[in-house]
Amino acid sequence: MPSPVIPESRSPVSRFVIEHSGQNPARCYQCGKCTAGCPAAPDMDMGPRQVMRALQLGMGREVLSCNSIWVCLQCQTCSSRCPKEIDIAKVMESLRLMAILEGHPAAEKNIALFNEVFLDVVKRHGRAYELEMGALYNLRSGHPTANARILVELVAKGRLALLPPAVRGVAKVRRLFDEAEAARRRVGREVRG
Amino acid sequence: MKQEARAPSEKRGGGQNTFSYYPGCALKSSAREYDISARLCCESLGIELRELADWTCCGASSAHATSDVLAVALPGKDLHAASEAGYPLVTACAMCFSRLKIAAHETADMATRTLAGDVSGNIVPVMHLLEVIDSRLASLVPNKGLAGLKVACFYGCLLVRPKAVAIDDAENPQVMDRLMRTIGAEPMPWAFKTECCGAGLPLARPDIVRRLSHRILLSAAAVGADCVAVACPECHANLDMHQAGMGGKHGGEVRVPVVYFTQLLGLSLGFSPYELHLDRHMVDPLPALSSKGLA
Missing domain, CATH: 3.40.50.11810 (Rossmann fold)
Structure with missing residues (x-):
């Protein structure tokens, strides 16, 4: 029997998901096992089963605006349990990348901000520098004293590197970032048509 | 060819007890006790960990969440270095392990491999420290x-x-x-x-x-x-x-x-x-x- 097909003309989002993730949401028969096991489902606008249903119905815009694609922890529980062996976590990843490529505002601003800060720091030092990451995130999220207790305790226990990591070859890391950024712009232009 | 890729460890006198070690960023800072205890255990068990020279961040979940190119290119750079060294690559961090091993899978057929410095054919195995220790349980x-x-x-x-x-x-x-x-x-x-x-x-x-x-x-x-x-x-x-x-x-x-x-x-x-x-x-x-x- 041929696979059911999503009405492509109704959703460029579904088309991107199918192409990028290699998964066809139309194969989902809505058993809900993904949502039942999803640790983040209680914090999502739409659980993974609903995301799959929305894609089947061609509701691409709604899916890109939901917080689920940001809150998804990529724990892979849904993918490992899906009776149809659909890699649902990969679908979530594709949706999040599409939201980024399209410049769609993130429904979870702080999660997007954390990723941005994390990668900025890695680009600068070649490795994660936890102290700078925490400080930058706190400042940019507007909560300068968040996690102060943990910070103090970490320092007291000698568990926080105070100096930035010194790594040879940071230039190579920066080049990878620049090339990834160029690829993102290129694909972004294609996605936006 | 594939067999030869594993050979350098013998040539350099390391044998199967020698591994390239990728600590990962957390183990150098807030998880120092994991790095310290892992090194002590390995030394005591006769497992030689050689810290990979100039390793850099695997990109963790943030690269994976932001760019599929970066998600493979960052760990790909370290894989490349490990493949040059010739020993299996071991890490104690589950996040680094996952990013490195997934990259090893994906670089096999992805265009991004050129970004990572031509990680081609001879990629060394990526292992978590638990696996290495598990393989030695009989003599522990x-x-x-x-x-x-x-x-x-x-x-x-x-x-x-x-x-x-x-x-x-x-x-x-x-x-x-x-x-x-x-x-x-x-x-x-x-x-x-x-x-x-x-x-x-x-x-x-x-x-x-x-x-x-x-x-x-x-x-x-x-x-x-x-x-x-x-x-x-x-x-x-x-x-x-x-x-x-x-x-x-x-x-x-x-x-x-x-x-x-x-x-x-x-x-x-x-x-x-x-x-x-x-x-x-x-x-x-x-x-x-x-x-x-x-x-």
Whole structure:
């Protein structure tokens, strides 16, 4: 029997998901096992089963605006349990990348901000520098004293590197970032048509 | 050709006990006790860890969440360096392990491999430290058995999912349980072995991390575990560092020490709790350990 097909003309989002993730949401028969096991489902606008249903119905815009694609922890529980062996976590990843490529505002601003800060720091030092990451995130999220207790305790226990990591070859890391950024712009232009 | 790729380890006199070691960023900072205890255990077990020269960040979940090119290119750079060195690449961090092993899979047929410095054909195997130690269980003789210590082995997500890179079963893994049994401890059967602790969200959505980590700890406490053993710095941070803020509207307070499996292995090999930095956790494991005569 041929696979059911999503009405492509109704959703460029579904088309991107199918192409990028290699998964066809139309194969989902809505058993809900993904949502039942999803640790983040209680914090999502739409659980993974609903995301799959929305894609089947061609509701691409709604899916890109939901917080689920940001809150998804990529724990892979849904993918490992899906009776149809659909890699649902990969679908979530594709949706999040599409939201980024399209410049769609993130429904979870702080999660997007954390990723941005994390990668900025890695680009600068070649490795994660936890102290700078925490400080930058706190400042940019507007909560300068968040996690102060943990910070103090970490320092007291000698568990926080105070100096930035010194790594040879940071230039190579920066080049990878620049090339990834160029690829993102290129694909972004294609996605936006 | 493939066979020859593994040969340098012999040529350089390292043999199968020599590995390139990728500590990862957390093990150089907030998870130092994991790095220190892992090195002590390996030294004692005759496993030579050679820190990979000039290793850089694997990109963790943030690169994966932002760019599929970066998600492979960053660990690809380290894979390339490891392949030059010629020894299997071992890491103790579950996140680094996952990113490196997935990259090893994907670089096989992705255009991004040129970005990572032509990681082609001869990619060395990527292993988690648990696997390396598991392969030596038969010859592991503990100095001091951890008799009476009830341990809830927590695997989290990245060691057991996705299937393509998993080191054990996704629902009821046993690799850490086996190790605990070998060193005389009692691994507890429990339901939250492979649940998610909240991953990289402790800054952006601490509420989610507290909710998820709290129910994991409650489950460990419910089966009478003296401590939770982990194999990932992120799991450790979420379960230990954020424990003080848990409870409240999601149920009662919980106090369960969270330690690295290498710290328990280290105790059984005869190292002191202080050498293993067991006194550096937020939830002090020493009272539980000393009640069993282990500290």
